[in-house]
Amino acid sequence: MKIGLLQCDSVIDALQGKHGNYPAMFRELFAQIDSRIELTVFNVIEGEYPEDIDAFDGYVTTGSRFGAEDDLPWIMDLIGFVQTLYQANKKLVGICFGHQIIAKALGGQVVKSDKGWGVGVSVNEVLDGNQQQIAWMKPAKAQMKLIVSHQDQVVQLPKDSQVLAASEFCPAYMYSVGDCFLCVQGHPEFSKSYSNDLMESRRDRIPHDVIEEGQASLEQDVDDILMTQWIVNFLKD
Known part of the structure; x- marks a missing residue:
């Protein structure tokens, strides 16, 4: 399987020595599912895109410190590329x-949520009805636990969407179009160590009590491998 990774940011310099950059995180993650997966990185901030969208079985985006509503040329270009993929019925996660x-x-619609920062491990209920009907959501799981780091949230879904997992904090946590x-708010590629250090690096903008709660949540198990299996299943489906 050939996957195009749309890199939308880089790990900050202070953390790269210990944790590496996002492409390395994704390579390590996918290798745990299938060592034959080929990952080609496109730094979309620098305007890098595939010449032929059909050269890949599907695409995956990284996260970003930037927001979907930021008025930046590269974000407008990325939106255009997403629309191109959708019109061509190409897989994108x-x-x-x-x-x-x-x-x-x-x-x-995306807004900066009035619920504030989501950090640490987020617990979301997988909607049973959808899971029973969707072949790629196997093996089945009642909850999806992934590391998160976000302020923005999707508050209005596109047409032809269905929510697949949700919580009170994030009602559109995972959905398909x-x-x-396939869209998920959590980060299967983040390690707990990176999440902890990322929270520490953002103490100037995340409230102290939110960080303390987020760091405590890292004691929980996470479903990073299961989510990655679902992603691979989805791209193959």
């Missing part, structure tokens, strides 16, 4: 920022 960009690109786009 949006992670965090990508989950929000997909909503914006297809007529949904038609048969070709």
Whole structure:
């Protein structure tokens, strides 16, 4: 399987020595599912895109410190590319920022949530009815626990969408658009160590009590491997 990774940011310099950059995180993650997966990185901030969208079986976005509503030329270009993929019925998995960009690109709405920052491990209920009908959501799981780091949230879904997992904090945590786009707010590629250090690096903008609660939540198990299996299943489906 050939996957195009749309890199929408880089790990900050202070943390790269210990944790590496996002492409390395995704390579390590996918290798745990299938060592034959080929990952080609496109730094979309620098304007890098595939010459032929059909050269890949599907695409995955990284997260980003930027927001879907930021008025930046590269974000407008990314929105255009997402729309191109959708029109061509190409598979795309949006992670965090990508989950929000997909909503914006297809007529949904993204806002800075009045619920504040979501950090640490987020617990979301997988909607049973959808899981029973969707072949790629196997093996089945009643809850999806992933590391999160976000302020923005999708509050209005695009047309032809269905919510697949949700919580009170994040009602559109995971959703699909038609048969070709899968969107998840969480980060299967983040390690607990990186999440902890990322929270520490953001003490100037995240309230102290939110960080303390987020760091305590890292004691929980996470479903990073299961989510990655679902992603691979989805791209193959």
